[in-house]
Amino acid sequence: xxxxxxxxxxxxxxxxxxxxxxxxxxxxxxxxxxxxxxxxxxxxxxxxxxxxxxxxxxxxxxxxxxxxxxxxxxxxxxxxxxxxxxxxxxxxxxxxxxxxxxxxxxxxxxxxxxxxxxxxxxxxxxxxxxxxxxxxxxxxxxxxxxxxxxxxxxxxxxxxxxxxxxxxxxxxxxxxxxxxxxxxxxxxxxxxxxxxxxxxxxxxxxxxxxxxxxxxxxxxxxxxxxxxxxxxxxxxxxxxxxxxxxxxxxxxxxxxxxxxxxxxxxxxxxxxxxxxxxxxxxxxxxxxxxxxxxxxxxxxxxxxxxxxxxxxxxxxxxxxxxxxxxxxxxxxxxxxxxxxxxxxxxxxxxxxxxxxxxxxxx
Amino acid sequence: xxxxxxxxxxxxxxxxxxxxxxxxxxxxxxxxxxxxxxxxxxxxxxxxxxxxxxxxxxxxxxxxxxxxxxxxxxxxxxxxxxxxxxxxxxxxxxxxxxxxxxxxxxxxxxxxxxxxxxxxxxxxxxxxxxxxxxxxxxxxxxxxxxxxxxxxxxxxxxxxxxxxxxxxxxxxxxxxxxxxxxxxxxxxxxxxxxxxxxxxxxxxxxxxxxxxxxxxxxxxxxxxxxxxxxxxxxxxxxxxxxxxxxxxxxxxxxxxxxxxxxxxxxxxxxxxxxxxxxxxxxxxxxxxxxxxxxxxxxxxxxxxxxxxxxxxxxxxxxxxxxxxxxxxxxxxxxxxxxxxxxxxxxxxxxxxxxxxxxxxxx
Numbered sequence: 139x140x141x142x143x144x145x146x147x148x149x150x151x152x153x154x155x156x157x158x159x160x161x162x163x164x165x166x167x168x169x170x171x172x173x174x175x176x177x178x179x180x181x182x183x184x185x186x187x188x189x190x191x192x193x194x195x196x197x198x199x200x201x202x203x204x205x206x207x208x209x210x211x212x213x214x215x216x217x218x219x220x221x222x223x224x225x226x227x228x229x230x231x232x233x234x235x236x237x238x239x240x241x242x243x244x245x246x247x248x249x250x251x252x253x254x255x256x257x258x259x260x261x262x263x264x265x266x267x268x269x270x271x272x273x274x275x276x277x278x279x280x281x282x283x284x285x286x287x288x289x290x291x292x293x294x295x296x297x298x299x300x301x302x303x304x305x306x307x308x309x310x311x312x313x314x315x316x317x318x319x320x321x322x323x324x325x326x327x328x329x330x331x332x333x334x335x336x337x338x339x340x341x342x343x344x345x346x347x348x349x350x351x352x353x354x355x356x357x358x359x360x361x362x363x364x365x366x367x368x369x370x371x372x373x374x375x376x377x378x379x380x381x382x383x384x385x386x387x388x389x390x391x392x393x394x395x396x397x398x399x400x401x402x403x404x405x406x407x408x409x410x411x412x413x414x415x416x417x418x419x420x421x422x423x424x425x426x427x428x429x430x431x432x433x434x435x436x437x438x439x440x441x442x443x444x445x446x447x448x449x450x451x452x453x454x455x456x457x458x459x460x461x462x463x464x465x466x467x468x469x470x471x472x473x474x475x476x477x478x479x480x481x482x483x484x485x486x487x488x489x490x491x492x493x494x495x496x497x498x499x500x
Numbered sequence: 501x502x503x504x505x506x507x508x509x510x511x512x513x514x515x516x517x518x519x520x521x522x523x524x525x526x527x528x529x530x531x532x533x534x535x536x537x538x539x540x541x542x543x544x545x546x547x548x549x550x551x552x553x554x555x556x557x558x559x560x561x562x563x564x565x566x567x568x569x570x571x572x573x574x575x576x577x578x579x580x581x582x583x584x585x586x587x588x589x590x591x592x593x594x595x596x597x598x599x600x601x602x603x604x605x606x607x608x609x610x611x612x613x614x615x616x617x618x619x620x621x622x623x624x625x626x627x628x629x630x631x632x633x634x635x636x637x638x639x640x641x642x643x644x645x646x647x648x649x650x651x652x653x654x655x656x657x658x659x660x661x662x663x664x665x666x667x668x669x670x671x672x673x674x675x676x677x678x679x680x681x682x683x684x685x686x687x688x689x690x691x692x693x694x695x696x697x698x699x700x701x702x703x704x705x706x707x708x709x710x711x712x713x714x715x716x717x718x719x720x721x722x723x724x725x726x727x728x729x730x731x732x733x734x735x736x737x738x739x740x741x742x743x744x745x746x747x748x749x750x751x752x753x754x755x756x757x758x759x760x761x762x763x764x765x766x767x768x769x770x771x772x773x774x775x776x777x778x779x780x781x782x783x784x785x786x787x788x789x790x791x792x793x794x795x796x797x798x799x800x801x802x803x804x805x806x807x808x809x810x811x812x813x814x815x816x817x818x819x820x821x822x823x824x825x826x827x828x829x830x831x832x833x834x835x836x837x838x839x840x841x842x843x844x845x846x847x848x849x850x851x852x853x854x855x856x857x858x859x860x861x862x
Contacts, residue, residue: 395767400766404759408752408779409559409755410557414779415777417771
């Protein structure tokens with residue numbers, strides 16, 4: 139039997155937005171049809187994006203349903219178990235990642251459309267593959283596509299401990315572009331630990347929100363800040379925008395600060411400083427590339443990683459075992475924890491255990 | 501003697517921003533040097549932009565000075581009196597307009613660099629030439645350059661009675677693009693007068709700010725609003741942004757609402773609705789065109805006007821006579837009135853009187 143984690147829309151409507159019911163479900167797993175591929179998920183992260191999806195606040199909705207419930211999880215890596223008769227370019231054992239959003243990766247086995255999957259090369263650590271679609275590729279697009287960044291110029295970003303931010307630091311550094319990384323206020327010991335980790339990764343400046351607020355002039359002195367990447371919104375996003383140099387670009391990546399905060403523009407932010415404000419969507423940037431380019435990008439990113447030129451986030455992962463029905467609570471608990479968004483936790487990564495029964499019954 | 505209107509920076513610094521001293525000055529007018537052209541101004545409007553310049557809040561500063569004071573006025577039309585020995589493409593009697601911002605058009609005669617001036621064809625009404633640089637060309641750029649607008653789509657704009665807005669209506673209509681024009685709340689009689697005038701010009705919808713606030717759903721029903729042009733900021737700008745369809749572009753043209761108001765973005769304005777926010781600067785759009793293209797654009801716009809395809813704003817002008825030292829008070833008064841920004845007044849247009857002494861003494 140396939141095991142999956144769903145979100146009940148019905149329950150959410152009854153209970154009001156923000157109180158959706160996350161459920162562990164079982165479903166018979168049919169053989170792949172003509173253009174389908176049957177896969178076994180190996181790892182799937184729990185991203186802030188998933189939190190937005192669960193809350194109904196992410197614009198791209200889950201594509202697959204079970205009993206009318208959305209199948210959750212947007213990122214991850216799977217291996218091919220079987221292919222339908224019309225699929226001639228994937229084989230059992232190939233590694234695949236989602237080629238689009240909303241695939242439902244929080245399930246152990248699934249039959250999916252071939253076009254929903256992107257084949258990737260063998261990878262030194264599956265964790266990199268599991269975050270390729272939602273953290274690595276968007277970080278690459280942020281550095282490449284959002285502004286014309288020249289060596290010596292700066293990107294300022296908040297949520298500096300996020301996996302995405304740690305990837306932005308690395309892609310920026312490869313181009314000689316510097317980063318100012320804003321982390322939330324926290325105790326000194328953990329702030330120093332984070333600063334050390336980010337500096338080792340190539341970060342130029344790591345500051346807390348309070349430090350940026352109170353010492354902006356000296357922190358920003360002689361820095362041309364061309365791009366602001368805001369994952370928080372509200373006051374934190376406002377501070378990034380204030381830090382931008384004239385002509386800079388503000389990009390909204392998300393709103394970890396919740397959806398109650400506003401970002402208050404002053405008349406001369408846009409008009410006087412000529413700042414452009416826009417959203418970032420990884421899916422839109424991916425779609426702006428041809429299928430051949432998308433495949434080449436995946437291959438190249440895995441290659442960079444296998445060569446050690448791009449590293450996994452040193453702030454690390456928390457393993458969450460998926461051990462079938464009996465272990466469902468641990469996964470559901472990890473999802474709930476991620477929704478609370480406690481400070482300084484490392485990325486939860488669901489590890490699907492190879493179970494005899496799941497393979498037998500697919 | 502040349503007569504000119506200046507802004508004293510010194511006085512402003514002493515009195516605090518917002519209290520600059522506007523002065524009527526006289527200056528000896530020398531013959532044009534090698535690459536200079538001596539001109540006599542015929543008409544010069546008083547634009548909201550001038551108000552920003554006087555307040556020190558416009559990014560492009562006045563270029564010409566007299567006794568350390570900025571020479572004011574950014575738009576207008578002049579005729580050539582004499583040219584310097586190196587100028588071989590302008591002749592006495594030619595009509596010229598500023599080719600760039602900050603020229604100081606509130607003066608009767610001046611010697612200016614040839615490169616500061618753009619020659620225009622003979623024009624049916626000099627008022628059109630006098631607003632070409634600051635109202636007509638920017639309106640054209642707004643419709644052409646800011647978003648991909650398709651027939652049937654909408655531009656929403658506030659300050660609907662402004663000369664710029666009346667030009668946007670006309671350029672939009674030429675492309676089959678519709679306009680929603682927001683005017684400030686006012687008594688019913690003058691609201692109806694304005695609605696009639698704007699509808700005759702080609703406006704599709706004319707609403708007051710209160711109407712938009714309270715009946716947004718029915719006003720916007722089935723309308724794809726692709727571009728918002730905000731000249732006011734604050735709550736008025738916020739209402740325009742809320743009216744935008746997904747993927748739309750918000751352009752900040754100015755902030756007539758004053759520089760105290762903020763425009764408060766909600767998390768899903770940018771992220772969920774994928775709205776882009778940017779400033780508009782006519783000078784930047786002009787500079788994106790070659791000198792040959794700029795000249796061709798001027799010629800074509802004057803041609804359209806002479807043919808009756810583009811009309812002067814039906815809401816009209818208020819004549820302000822420039823009658824030398826004795827009449828200086830009337831001009832200074834008109835500038836002060838414009839700074840107050842009273843509702844529903846027509847555009848003040850300074851008419852430079854042909855005075856014997858000004859011609860004799862140039």
